[in-house]
Amino acid sequence: MTQPLWEAFIGGILIGIAATVMLLFNGRITGNSGIIGGLWTIRKDKQHWRMFYAAGLIIGAGIYGSLHPGPVPLVINAPVPALIIAGFLVGYGTRLGSGCTAGHGVCGIARLSKRSIAATLIFMSTAVVTVWIVKQF
Amino acid sequence: MHTNIIALVSGIIFGIGLCVSQMVNPAVVIGFLDVTGDWDPRLAFVMIGALLVTGTSFPLILKRRQPLCAAEFSVPANKVVDRPLVLGAVLFGIGWGLSGICPGPAVTALAFGLEKSVIFAVAMFAGMGLFKRSRH
Numbered sequence: 001m002t003q004p005l006w007e008a009f010i011g012g013i014l015i016g017i018a019a020t021v022m023l024l025f026n027g028r029i030t031g032n033s034g035i036i037g038g039l040w041t042i043r044k045d046k047q048h049w050r051m052f053y054a055a056g057l058i059i060g061a062g063i064y065g066s067l068h069p070g071p072v073p074l075v076i077n078a079p080v081p082a083l084i085i086a087g088f089l090v091g092y093g094t095r096l097g098s099g100c101t102a103g104h105g106v107c108g109i110a111r112l113s114k115r116s117i118a119a120t121l122i123f124m125s126t127a128v129v130t131v132w133i134v135k136q137f
Numbered sequence: 138m139h140t141n142i143i144a145l146v147s148g149i150i151f152g153i154g155l156c157v158s159q160m161v162n163p164a165v166v167i168g169f170l171d172v173t174g175d176w177d178p179r180l181a182f183v184m185i186g187a188l189l190v191t192g193t194s195f196p197l198i199l200k201r202r203q204p205l206c207a208a209e210f211s212v213p214a215n216k217v218v219d220r221p222l223v224l225g226a227v228l229f230g231i232g233w234g235l236s237g238i239c240p241g242p243a244v245t246a247l248a249f250g251l252e253k254s255v256i257f258a259v260a261m262f263a264g265m266g267l268f269k270r271s272r273h
Contacts, residue, residue, distance in 0.1 A: 021146060040266050052148065083236055084260045119225075126231055131167060
């Protein structure tokens with residue numbers, strides 16, 4: 001771990017600011033899974049802001065990448081078949097459970113939503129157990 | 138139109154935040170979830186930083202009658218911990234633990250063009266589409 005902890009903290013503050021901007025101006029929760037999943041119905045419901053938000057995520061990473069000295073560290077250790085299964089579970093699961101780390105974890109807990117606190121505890125502990133099980137093989 | 142610009146700005150700040158905090162890097166996320174190994178506490182600091190801001194700003198903003206650029210707040214009203222919530226969180230947790238990737242970082246990482254990022258994002262979007270089909 002070469003990165004200082006305060007960078008993680010600053011990154012978290014930026015995420016909190018992004019969610020604050022979205023709620024203050026647009027009155028919406030910054031739930032990444034809801035926004036991205038909502039892209040499936042964008043032609044019908046005309047909620048184009050979702051596309052702008054998703055583009056913003058990629059542009060933000062592009063800005064960071066262009067300012068960052070050297071390549072941005074990105075290590076995906078899971079093999080491709082596991083990634084396909086995982087991606088599918090993350091997509092389906094976050095929609096069924098009405099949220100992810102952002103919607104439940106960052107926004108829902110801030111509203112003291114019982115559903116979000118429960119969901120966050122469940123997906124965090126399930127993920128911890130999953131990592132432990134994968135390590136046994 | 139204003140709402141689109143706001144969404145774009147929010148996305149850009151969120152994307153930068155995910156990169157600065159390294160949440161975009163699946164190895165860092167797995168390091169946090171691997172509590173019995175060489176535990177990486179960074180994700181906890183990301184959550185603390187984010188919740189310090191939203192925990193302060195959300196209650197203040199939600200006291201307003203309406204947001205600045207929209208007629209009303211679109212905030213979930215459901216308060217019941219039901220089966221779909223629990224089952225969805227479990228499925229998400231398994232996928233997150235297998236990959237170290239959740240929806241925001243999945244899209245953000247596309248900026249760096251790794252083949253595995255694209256594969257994950259396509260599978261995730263398909264999973265979201267299947268959910269949508271199953272409900273309509």
